[in-house]
Amino acid sequence: MVEFRKQEKKIIVKIVYYGPAMSGKTTNLMFLHDIMNPGGRGELMSFETKGDRTLFFDLLPFIIKKKDFSIKIKLFTVPGQVAHDATRKAVLSRADGIVFIADSQNSQTMNNFESFTNLEKNSYRVGLDFETMPLVVQFNKQDLSDIVGRDEVLEKWGQTRLPITFSSAIYGDGVKETFLTVLKRTYTHLDKLLGLKANHSICEEDFIPELLE
Amino acid sequence: MIQLENFDREFSFEQLVPEAVIKSVIPFLKKMGADGIAIYSPDFSLGFTDNFALPSHIDIIRNTLKTLSNNQAGKIEISVSDILYFPIVHEGEPVAYFVIRLKKNCRDHTDILMNAGFLLMKFFHHFMEMNQKMMMAADLHTIVVEDSFTELKEKNQKLEKSEKKYRDLAKSLEAEVEKKTKEIKYKQAQLLHQDKMASIGQLAAGVAHEINNPIGFINSNLETLKRYHEDLKSLILEYRKLIPFASGDKIPGKSEEIKNLIDNIRQIENMIEIDFISEDIVALLHESQDGIDRIRKIVTTLKDFAHPGKDFPEFADINQNIESTLNILHNEIKHKADVIKDYGKLPDLCCYPRQLNQVFMNILVNAVQAIETHGTISITTRHKDTNILILFSDTGSGIPKKNLRKIFDPFFTTKEVGKGTGLGLNLVYGIIKNHGGRTDVASVAGKGTQFVITLPLNSPLHKKGQNDGDC
Numbered sequence: 001m002v003e004f005r006k007q008e009k010k011i012i013v014k015i016v017y018y019g020p021a022m023s024g025k026t027t028n029l030m031f032l033h034d035i036m037n038p039g040g041r042g043e044l045m046s047f048e049t050k051g052d053r054t055l056f057f058d059l060l061p062f063i064i065k066k067k068d069f070s071i072k073i074k075l076f077t078v079p080g081q082v083a084h085d086a087t088r089k090a091v092l093s094r095a096d097g098i099v100f101i102a103d104s105q106n107s108q109t110m111n112n113f114e115s116f117t118n119l120e121k122n123s124y125r126v127g128l129d130f131e132t133m134p135l136v137v138q139f140n141k142q143d144l145s146d147i148v149g150r151d152e153v154l155e156k157w158g159q160t161r162l163p164i165t166f167s168s169a170i171y172g173d174g175v176k177e178t179f180l181t182v183l184k185r186t187y188t189h190l191d192k193l194l195g196l197k198a199n200h201s202i203c204e205e206d207f208i209p210e211l212l213e
Numbered sequence: 214m215i216q217l218e219n220f221d222r223e224f225s226f227e228q229l230v231p232e233a234v235i236k237s238v239i240p241f242l243k244k245m246g247a248d249g250i251a252i253y254s255p256d257f258s259l260g261f262t263d264n265f266a267l268p269s270h271i272d273i274i275r276n277t278l279k280t281l282s283n284n285q286a287g288k289i290e291i292s293v294s295d296i297l298y299f300p301i302v303h304e305g306e307p308v309a310y311f312v313i314r315l316k317k318n319c320r321d322h323t324d325i326l327m328n329a330g331f332l333l334m335k336f337f338h339h340f341m342e343m344n345q346k347m348m349m350a351a352d353l354h355t356i357v358v359e360d361s362f363t364e365l366k367e368k369n370q371k372l373e374k375s376e377k378k379y380r381d382l383a384k385s386l387e388a389e390v391e392k393k394t395k396e397i398k399y400k401q402a403q404l405l406h407q408d409k410m411a412s413i414g415q416l417a418a419g420v421a422h423e424i425n426n427p428i429g430f431i432n433s434n435l436e437t438l439k440r441y442h443e444d445l446k447s448l449i450l451e452y453r454k455l456i457p458f459a460s461g462d463k464i465p466g467k468s469e470e471i472k473n474l475i476d477n478i479r480q481i482e483n484m485i486e487i488d489f490i491s492e493d494i495v496a497l498l499h500e501s502q503d504g505i506d507r508i509r510k511i512v513t514t515l516k517d518f519a520h521p522g523k524d525f526p527e528f529a530d531i532n533q534n535i536e537s538t539l540n541i542l543h544n545e546i547k548h549k550a551d552v553i554k555d556y557g558k559l560p561d562l563c564c565y566p567r568q569l570n571q572v573f574m575n576i577l578v579n580a581v582q583a584i585e586t587h588g589t590i591s592i593t594t595r596h597k598d599t600n601i602l603i604l605f606s607d608t609g610s611g612i613p614k615k616n617l618r619k620i621f622d623p624f625f626t627t628k629e630v631g632k633g634t635g636l637g638l639n640l641v642y643g644i645i646k647n648h649g650g651r652t653d654v655a656s657v658a659g660k661g662t663q664f665v666i667t668l669p670l671n672s673p674l675h676k677k678g679q680n681d682g683d684c
Contacts, residue, residue: 059349070306
């Protein structure tokens with residue numbers, strides 16, 4: 001849940017990268033870390049186990065400083081393993097925006113579906129309104145062969161009316177696009193909720209950090 | 214329950230760097246030439262201080278910090294000393310400003326303290342990151358554990374609830390079973406009674422025939438006797454006319470009249486065949502008496518057989534019991550089977566004779582029903598050691614092997630619905646068991662069936678009978 005610290009003139013926004021195990025959530029954050037201006041961003045805090053699997057979560061915080069206020073955005077990833085559902089639920093709590101990272105490989109179709117169902121269920125459990133929640137779906141690992149075709153993805157996931165992006169996070173392709181999409185959606189949502197523009201003169205561009213090309 | 218803090222909350226400098234950590238580095242800074250230490254918050258208010266009281270300095274520093282744009286460390290020169298400031302950055306923004314004021318006239322220590330300050334900046338930066346990582350992980354872990362615990366508790370509650378439900382269900386089931394058992398027992402008793410009634414009904418038909426027959430001829434004999442009586446009456450009237458003459462008053466001159474009377478009598482005697490009548494009357498009376506005897510015999514056996522009264526065991530001759538049962542079934546058996554009896558000499562048995570009659574009847578009726586056209590029923594009784602053995606063999610259709618185990622089960626029947634209750638042999642089994650005996654059966658399909666009943670002479674009944682009954 002967005003935190004509005006009026007005295008400090010600071011908004012704290014939480015965006016959660018959700019998805020099945022090994023779909024590339026941490027890779028997305030790593031790439032974002034690399035292309036962000038070091039001035040405003042914190043370190044990428046990772047809790048990894050041996051198999052490069054996220055045990056608890058990853059956290060990448062960054063600050064966008066404007067003249068009259070600052071916007072702190074915290075990017076989290078959840079652990080994808082089915083067994084870590086309680087952790088996933090806790091990390092998802094209070095999210096203001098969600099990126100769902102799907103694995104494009106044919107073999108992962110079922111896992112994507114299960115994880116998305118799990119997201120829907122956990123959203124409900126932690127009291128998030130899944131219907132209005134800013135949510136972007138990213139189909140990652142586009143660089144691999146034996147993946148579900150884009151047309152098929154769009155046909156199947158188009159019914160959700162969610163914005164869908166395609167990426168190859170390991171090479172950075174599409175990561176920024178996904179990120180910008182979720183930021184814009186989150187801004188629109190929070191603006192509706194808090195009147196960011198009307199009451200605080202915060203506009204959409206203010207939500208977007210300086211990123212390298 | 215513990216009030217849990219959100220693991221993803223904002224952490225302040227004070228939370229991430231305990232005062233003790235700062236205090237532990239102060240002596241070293243002082244050795245390097247530091248005089249006072251202060252820590253400013255991100256909103257530039259003064260936090261921790263050590264020997265840092267001059268208001269003028271405090272404001273100078275605050276104003277300098279407010280104008281900082283890129284989180285760079287720096288130096289403020291004051292009259293007799295230098296003040297060094299170091300923004301402590303965490304998550305991309307300053308969370309504190311570490312300030313060192315040099316001792317008076319110690320400007321030659323500025324460089325070394327500057328480097329010490331840089332070192333502290335790095336140290337605090339990494340220390341905070343590590344500490345936050347640890348705190349977040351610990352808090353998240355607590356949340357997860359608490360969550361799992363709550364979930365387990367809920368599961369446990371649900372389990373307890375369902376367990377209680379099942380316990381209650383089990384209880385009510387027990388009661389239900391008890392109730393049903395009672396009902397079944399009652400129904401079974403009713404059925405057994407019905408079975409008895411049915412066999413009595415079956416008997417009644419046979420008995421009616423047996424009784425009707427003698428009643429028929431007794432009736433016809435009585436009709437004949439009535440007619441004979443009319444004839445004899447007319448004859449006697451004629452004889453009476455002779456009486457006055459026999460007294461001697463009217464004899465003279467009346468011989469003609471007498472002769473006529475006697476002729477008349479002779480004529481009547483011829484007409485009514487007096488000789489035949491007098492013989493036939495004797496025959497008719499004999500026959501009727503026989504018929505009445507037969508009826509009496511049937512009624513007596515029937516009474517013996519179906520007598521509901523006595524509940525106490527008494528001594529009985531089993532051969533006689535079998536004989537009396539055969540009597541009752543005479544009409545059923547005579548057209549279908551020849552009965553071969555081989556009675557051994559038996560001691561009197563302490564038993565419920567009427568119950569045993571029921572046993573013999575059920576077996577015999579089954580035997581008759583198993584015989585399709587005409588066959589043989591053999592009955593053998595023997596006294597062997599302390600037992601009485603009774604064998605019933607028939608040349609009926611036999612019992613298929615698969616049914617043999619089930620024939621004593623209650624309600625097992627191969628007869629058409631409504632024809633058999635399935636209780637006949639169950640009753641046999643129960644009664645014999647009650648007498649301390651056993652019922653064995655051997656059968657070959659198509660050849661016939663043999664029942665062997667073994668009754669012990671000193672059964673538990675014997676004792677009971679000695680106390681309450683006639684034994």
